[in-house]
Amino acid sequence: MSDGLEILHRPRGWFARASRIADIRRIDRVWLLLAAALALLALIDTDQAARSVAFTADALLGVAVFLLLSIGVAAYAKASGADSLIARAFSGRPAGMILAAALMGALSPFCSCGVIPLIAALLAMGVPLPAVMAFWLASPIMDPSMFVLTVGTLGTGFAVYKTFAAVAIGLLGGFGTWALQSAGALQTPLRDGVGNGGCGASAVRAPKAVVWRFWEEKERRKKFRANALFNLNFLGKWLTLAFFLESLMVAHVPADLVVGLVGGDSVLPVVIATLVGVPAYLNGYAALPLVGGLLDQGMAPGAGMAFLLAGGVTSIPAAIAVYALARPPVFAAYLGFALVGSLLLGLLFNALA
Known part of the structure; x- marks a missing residue:
């Protein structure tokens, strides 16, 4: 009898273990990475692990108000349908379209998953590439949530200039693309077989009226x-x-090294930060406290700005997505406008700071 019960219990145990493995796989990889890093740090240096936890918790409390406000802004835009207003930016004369697209790119609360499919939808619908390029370049750099969190971590002046820089890079790309097309280049932007569906695309295909009082409808x-x-x-x-990494950076990265590489008022630190921003960039939100820590250790303001701008547009994940969508000449133009714009605006910010 006991043997029979044991046999019956074995599958249950196997299924329980399988269920636990499935639950682990459903956990977000970033949280898993953070847990693994903290566990490894605790094994290597218990005191530093405790300091990192305290540092991270204190930093999160410091930006909690800004974090909750940014979440509310993004959720409100989605629930009310305000994101559909982007469709109005892509009509009219070329110069007006480029300006409107750059402004909308810097100010619109689109999620990161929606940008690439949205670009595919716009191009497949025949929206001119210059306007799309302006939106494409400006959108990853700034949005309402990013602005609020930038104010909380780096200050109002930094956030305002970064918004201006997002629009400026969008305009550079838009008018630059217009000039290239006038010379006969970039006539076929999309790769063969690229569709026009996905997250965010429906807002352009069929824009609907905004329901500002969204709470009156259950679905909203x-x-x-x-x-x-x-x-x-x-x-x-x-x-x-990001705060966890910043705690390690503060503990182990010598301030003299930071000052030597990206400190000072010369052009070289801004150039280095622009180039380093491409592979080193983690995430628009994660980069803010990291740059804040580097600025505290002597990083030049213009270098910090260039790092955020270049990384926002040309980070490896975003660049891969763009490369999969656009033909090589369009991809090269995208990278070129992003890097040149980030460098110039970083130098200008250094001069103004």
């Missing part, structure tokens, strides 16, 4: 709640990881 309340929870996890994980 559900959308608000779902988007808020998604952004809470998204922003929370990247900020937690």
Whole structure:
């Protein structure tokens, strides 16, 4: 009898273990990475692990108000349908379209998953590439959530200039693309077989009226709640990881080394920060406290700005997505406008700081 019961219990135990493995796989990889890093640090240096936890918790409390406000702004835009207003930016004369697209790119609250499919939708619908390029370049750099969190971590002046820089890089790319097309280049932007669907694209295909009082509709309340929870996890994980990395950087990166590489008022630190921003960039939100820590250790303001601008547009994940979508000449133009714009605006910020 006991043998029979043991046999019956074995599958249950196997299924329980399989279930636990499945639960682990469903955990976000960033949280898993953070947990693994903290566990490894605790084994190597218990005191530093405790200091890093305290540093991270204190930093998160310091930006909690800004974090919650940014989550609310993004969720409200999604629930009310305000994101559909982007469709109005892509009509009219070329110069007006480019200006509107750059402004909308810097100010619109689009999620990161929506930018690439949205660009595919716009191009497949025949929207001119110059306007799309302006939006494409400006959008990853700044949005309302990013602005609020930048104010909380780096200050109002930094946030305002970064918004201006996002629009400026968008305009550089838009008018630069217009000039290239006038010379006969970049006539076929999309790769063969690229569709026009995906997250965010429906807002352009069929823009609907904005329902500002979204709470009066059950479905919109559900959308608000779902988007808020998604952004809470998204922003929370990247900020937690960023503050944890900052705690290690403060503890182990000599200030003299930072000052030597990217400190001072010369052109070289800004050039280095622009080039380093491409492979080293983690995430727009995660980079903010990291740059804040570097600035405290002597990083030149213009270098910090150039790092945020170049990394926001040309980080490896974003660049791979763009390369998969656009033909090589368009991809090269995208990278060129991003790097040149980031360098010039970083130098200007250094001069103004």
